[in-house]
Amino acid sequence: xxxxxxxxxxSTIRDVAALAGVSKSTASRAVLGxxxxxxxxxxxxxxxxxxxxxxxxxxxxxxxxxxxxxxxLFLRQTRSPFYASLAGAFEETAGDRGYEVMSLASGDxxxxxxxxxxxxxxxxxxxxxxxxxxxxxxxTIRQVASRVPLVLVGQMGQPAxxxxxxxAPDPREAQALIDHVTGYGHRSIxxxxxxxxxxxxxxxxxxxxxxxxxxxxxxxxxxxINPDDNLAPVVEQLYRTGTTAILCNNDWTALDALAAxxxxxxxxxxxxxxxxxxxxxxxxxxxxxxxxxxxxxxGMADAAVRLIDDLIHDNHVETGGILLRxxxxxxxxxxxxxxx
Amino acid sequence: xxxxxxxxxxSTIRDVAALAGVSKSTASRAVLGxxxxxxxxxxxxxxxxxxxxxxxxxxxxxxxxxxxxxxxLFLRQTRSPFYASLAGAFEETAGDRGYEVMSLASGDxxxxxxxxxxxxxxxxxxxxxxxxxxxxxxxTIRQVASRVPLVLVGQMGQPAxxxxxxxAPDPREAQALIDHVTGYGHRSIxxxxxxxxxxxxxxxxxxxxxxxxxxxxxxxxxxxINPDDNLAPVVEQLYRTGTTAILCNNDWTALDALAAxxxxxxxxxxxxxxxxxxxxxxxxxxxxxxxxxxxxxxGMADAAVRLIDDLIHDNHVETGGILLRxxxxxxxxxxxxxxx
DNA sequence: CTGTTAGCGCCTTCAA
DNA sequence: TTGAAGGCGCTAACAG
Numbered sequence: 001x002x003x004x005x006x007x008x009x010x011s012t013i014r015d016v017a018a019l020a021g022v023s024k025s026t027a028s029r030a031v032l033g034x035x036x037x038x039x040x041x042x043x044x045x046x047x048x049x050x051x052x053x054x055x056x057x058x059x060x061x062x063x064x065x066x067x068x069x070x071x072x073l074f075l076r077q078t079r080s081p082f083y084a085s086l087a088g089a090f091e092e093t094a095g096d097r098g099y100e101v102m103s104l105a106s107g108d109x110x111x112x113x114x115x116x117x118x119x120x121x122x123x124x125x126x127x128x129x130x131x132x133x134x135x136x137x138x139x140t141i142r143q144v145a146s147r148v149p150l151v152l153v154g155q156m157g158q159p160a161x162x163x164x165x166x167x168a169p170d171p172r173e174a175q176a177l178i179d180h181v182t183g184y185g186h187r188s189i190x191x192x193x194x195x196x197x198x199x200x201x202x203x204x205x206x207x208x209x210x211x212x213x214x215x216x217x218x219x220x221x222x223x224x225i226n227p228d229d230n231l232a233p234v235v236e237q238l239y240r241t242g243t244t245a246i247l248c249n250n251d252w253t254a255l256d257a258l259a260a261x262x263x264x265x266x267x268x269x270x271x272x273x274x275x276x277x278x279x280x281x282x283x284x285x286x287x288x289x290x291x292x293x294x295x296x297x298x299g300m301a302d303a304a305v306r307l308i309d310d311l312i313h314d315n316h317v318e319t320g321g322i323l324l325r326x327x328x329x330x331x332x333x334x335x336x337x338x339x340x
Numbered sequence: 341x342x343x344x345x346x347x348x349x350x351s352t353i354r355d356v357a358a359l360a361g362v363s364k365s366t367a368s369r370a371v372l373g374x375x376x377x378x379x380x381x382x383x384x385x386x387x388x389x390x391x392x393x394x395x396x397x398x399x400x401x402x403x404x405x406x407x408x409x410x411x412x413l414f415l416r417q418t419r420s421p422f423y424a425s426l427a428g429a430f431e432e433t434a435g436d437r438g439y440e441v442m443s444l445a446s447g448d449x450x451x452x453x454x455x456x457x458x459x460x461x462x463x464x465x466x467x468x469x470x471x472x473x474x475x476x477x478x479x480t481i482r483q484v485a486s487r488v489p490l491v492l493v494g495q496m497g498q499p500a501x502x503x504x505x506x507x508a509p510d511p512r513e514a515q516a517l518i519d520h521v522t523g524y525g526h527r528s529i530x531x532x533x534x535x536x537x538x539x540x541x542x543x544x545x546x547x548x549x550x551x552x553x554x555x556x557x558x559x560x561x562x563x564x565i566n567p568d569d570n571l572a573p574v575v576e577q578l579y580r581t582g583t584t585a586i587l588c589n590n591d592w593t594a595l596d597a598l599a600a601x602x603x604x605x606x607x608x609x610x611x612x613x614x615x616x617x618x619x620x621x622x623x624x625x626x627x628x629x630x631x632x633x634x635x636x637x638x639g640m641a642d643a644a645v646r647l648i649d650d651l652i653h654d655n656h657v658e659t660g661g662i663l664l665r666x667x668x669x670x671x672x673x674x675x676x677x678x679x680x
Numbered sequence: 681c682t683g684t685t686a687g688c689g690c691c692t693t694c695a696a
Numbered sequence: 697t698t699g700a701a702g703g704c705g706c707t708a709a710c711a712g
Binding site: 010053055057058059060063070077078079080081083084085087088089091092095100101102103104105107109116117119120122123124125143147251252255256258259262281282283285286287288 | 393400417421425427428429432443459460483487598599602627
């Protein structure tokens with residue numbers, strides 16, 4: 001047996017009109033409920049709708065309306081807890097404002113594909129589009145933004161995308177993390193990071209920490225890594241050369257570093273302190289015990305909805321962008337520096 | 341300044357035709373590239389397209405084509421690592437087969453909203469819809485399935501949804517977990533679970549484990565909990581009444597139980613073994629060290645794509661559904677049972 | 681090869 | 697209050 005749906009083509013407003021014995025227009029008016037239809041006809045149409053199991057095609061509707069209550073969400077990747085969390089928060093807030101959210105993921109395709117995806121979102125007459133995909137080419141962003149209200153989230157807009165509103169985590173929030181480890185007496189602190197191309201946002205915080213630590217003479221090293229690297233050699237090298245604390249670009253990296261340290265027999269946080277960044281559940285779970293900086297995902301989502309809503313309603317919008325700070329999460333992977 | 345997009349309405353095929361000095365159809369044919377257009381006209385159209393920055397409206401296209409290369413994905417929630425992971429894997433595999441994936445999340449709304457969302461997906465002439473949202477009402481599923489090829493993933497189809505193909509984790513895979521703890525000598529094993537309504541799939545595995553353990557006389561208790569419960573009282577009670585191992589409905593619960601045990605001063609796995617279920621990253625990370633059963637998310641996604649693809653192309657489809665097994669992940673939260 | 685016509689499913693003037 | 701007509705953006709069938 002093929003479970004293919006039966007030929008029964010979804011009924012259209014035309015079918016409804018025919019069965020009710022009225023014109024398409026009357027049927028349409030009855031469906032919309034804006035009034036202007038006689039009670040008898042209204043009833044007839046109502047019955048026809050019921051009988052035919054009619055549901056108006058929202059998409060066709062948008063076609064004439066030139067707009068809709070749908071927001072498009074373009075994500076870099078769905079798998080990552082960070083983007084998943086952001087998307088979830090966004091859907092909630094947007095839902096509260098009466099928007100439906102349609103998501104599409106980039107998966108770091110070639111930029112041409114990103115463009116097509118974004119246009120697909122625009123084609124369905126979305127009221128606006130929110131982009132949470134830092135790797136999309138700025139030109140693509142600008143092209144789409146010229147057609148549809150667009151907001152960037154989780155990434156800086158300036159200077160690559162002048163005039164495009166954005167919400168992003170404030171790199172300066174990393175100060176709390178630095179204060180935390182220096183407060184523990186660490187004086188030889190290393191940074192682990194992906195390349196700027198790999199993740200501009202994560203790089204922003206790393207660059208900021210690098211500058212801060214460097215200025216204070218506390219930076220032992222900045223090691224560039226890749227997502228799938230085995231960190232054992234890196235961690236060992238750092239440990240041997242006197243680094244007592246490692247700050248990572250994100251929580252994954254921190255977990256990888258922790259696992260590497262375990263393999264090397266380095267005790268945490270006795271001999272080495274390690275901190276992550278992002279603090280997205282479940283990374284911030286007490287049972288994991290990771291010290292990290294929790295990025296304000298909910299706040300970012302809220303701000304994004306507010307921005308896009310303002311843009312849609314033609315309100316004044318801060319083009320300078322919004323930077324939000326998170327909060328320090330103290331776990332069991334950082335502790336007092338030990339003299340060696 | 342309002343960053344609203346300039347009035348410049350996206351240009352249509354009509355504009356292109358006008359500028360090129362040909363008819364809409366010729367322009368359309370040129371765009372489609374199916375041939376049948378003179379080189380001169382082709383060139384003229386090409387130039388007009390360039391000049392107007394024309395991009396065909398994919399949605400309008402689908403409207404006439406009555407179909408598209410878009411798959412709809414309806415998720416229970418975006419935030420959960422499980423669904424995020426599933427979605428990510430699905431997008432990848434679907435992408436390999438040339439599909440674009442549009443996602444919509446349920447967020448456990450009233451079922452009427454689910455229906456509307458599903459219809460929205462159908463309205464855009466998606467080639468098929470994949471539902472990963474166990475809480476959607478079976479009637480809604482059937483209604484939508486009668487209009488568009490539909491596959492269930494991460495949930496059983498039978499008997500609530502007869503005839504609707506599905507892919508789900510095989511509850512019997514839990515055997516490995518049971519063998520693991522009994523192999524460690526545990527003879528008083530408890531289960532922690534959400535209610536069946538909360539999560540039918542998780543309940544399926546719990547019910548299966550309950551039966552198995554009960555038959556072997558090893559079940560100490562089955563405690564019903566809620567996602568946000570504080571588990572300290574539960575864990576303490578179990579521990580005091582002689583339970584030496586706790587198997588949880590999912591990994592979150594396991595982390596919560598671990599945190600509770602830590603608060604109570606119960607050492608893991610010395611005095612108590614705890615295991616999770618799902619094994620989705622980052623729960624399965626070595627640094628977390630959780631013993632769990634890794635559900636085959638990638639395999640499920642692959643199978644889902646295969647099923648929907650078959651359905652779309654009218655191939656024979658196993659209506660019985662597909663059950664997939666995962667693999668045991670041995671961490672540091674389980675160990676030998678200790679005599680007390 | 682080309683333009684005309686007729687939809688896809690819906691909404692919105694415009695007269696009546 | 698109603699229906700006819702036209703359009704949203706595009707494709708496809710049909711004459712030339």
